[in-house]
C-alpha cells in the first residue's frame with residue numbers, strides 16, 4: 528500500500544491524525560534530524576494499537592516519538608534528508624492521582640514532569656527526585672529513567688503495553704521489562720509500545736530515602752516531597768538539565784553517555800591510568816560506586832579528565848559540550864546531526880585512548896550509529 532492509501536486508511540480510525548510536514552529536528556530536543564515519511568498522531572490508546580498493528584502488518588518501519596529528548600536522528604548532513612520511518616506520536620495525556628492509595632496512573636502522552644508535579648502536590652512520595660526530566664510518561668519505562676539516586680523502577684508497578692509480536696494490548700507487571708540502569712528490554716528493540724503506566728507511591732508526604740550527597744547529609748533520611756522537588760529542580764537548572772528554549776545549554780539529549788560499569792579490576796586499571804596521566808591525588812578522587820557487575824564509574828568525570836572541558840571544542844563550534852555540564856552534547860543553533868555525531872565520536876575515542884574505557888551513548892540513534 529502506498530503512503531497516500533495508507534494514511535487515508537489510518538485516518539478512518541477515531542483519534543488518528545496525519546502530519547506530513549514535521550521533521551525530526553522539529554520533534555527532538557537536540558533539534559537535528561531529517562524528515563520521516565509522515566507522522567501519525569493518536570489521541571487515544573486504541574488508536575495507537577490500531578496504527579501500530581496496521582503499519583506492522585505492512586512491514587512499514589515505525590518509531591514511537593514522545594518529546595524526542597532521548598533521540599539522535601540523522602539528517603541531510605549524513606545523506607538522510609528523508610528517513611524511511613513513520614513516526615507514531617501518542618498524544619493521550621491523562622493523569623490520575625489517588626491521594627489515599629498512592630496509586631498514580633498516566634497515559635503515554637502525559638508530560639512526565641506534570642505527573643511528578645501532580646503527585647508531589649498530592650503529597651505522594653517516590654518520584655520527587657525525578658522532577659524536571661523532559662519527555663512523556665510513556666518513555667519513562669523505556670530507559671528506566673533515573674536521577675539523584677532514584678529510578679522509576681523503584682515505584683513502577685504496572686505498564687499497559689501493546690506487544691508488537693503478539694499484537695496483544697494488556698497491563699503487564701513492570702518486572703517483565705527487565706528494568707536496569709538506563710535500560711529496559713524495549714529500549715533498543717522497540718518490541719512493544721507503552722500505552723500507560725502505573726506507579727505505587729507513598730502517602731505520608733515524605734520523599735523516598737535520600738542517598739544523593741547534594742540532597743542530604745544523612746543518607747537514608749526522608750524529607751518533605753515538595754522541598755525535594757524544589758531542590759532537585761534548582762540543581763538541574765544549574766546544570767542546564769531542565770529544558771528551556773532560550774538556553775542553548777539545554778538543546779541536548781541530557782546525559783549523552785551512560786556511566787560505564789566495569790569489573791572491579793578494570794576500575795583499578797583505570798585509576799592507574801588516571802594516576803599516570805594526572806597524578807595519584809587526582810586518581811584517588813576518581814568516583815566509583817558498587818554496581819551489579821562491578822563498579823560504576825562517572826562518565827562526566829572521565830570526560831573532563833581526558834581533557835574535554837565544558838564548552839569543548841569552543842565558541843565557534845555549532846555542536847559543543849554544554850557550558851554547564853560535561854556530559855551533555857548541545858546544539859548551539861545550527862548544528863547538523865553530523866556535527867553531533869563527530870563530537871560524540873571524538874569524546875568517546877578520547878576517553879578510550881586516555882583511560883581504556885569505552886563510553887556508550889545513552890540516547891537512541893536513528894539512521895546512524897556511533
Ligand SMILES: Cc1cc2nc3c(=O)[nH]c(=O)nc-3n(C[C@H](O)[C@H](O)[C@H](O)COP(=O)(O)OP(=O)(O)OC[C@H]3O[C@@H](n4cnc5c(N)ncnc54)[C@H](O)[C@@H]3O)c2cc1C
Nearest residue numbers: 593594595596597662663665666672673674721780781891
Ligand atoms: C535536558 C535533558 C535532561 C535529561 N535528564 C535525564 C535524567 O535526569 N534522567 C534520565 O533518565 N533521562 C534524562 N533525559 C533523557 C530523556 O528525557 C528521557 O529518556 C525521557 O524519558 C525521554 O522521553 P521522550 O518522551 O522525550 O522520549 P523520546 O526521546 O521521544 O524517545 C526515546 C526512546 O523511547 C522510545 N519511546 C518513547 N515513547 C515510547 C512509548 N510510549 N512506547 C515505546 N517506546 C517509546 C522511542 O522510540 C525512543 O527509542 C534528559 C534529556 C534532556 C534533554
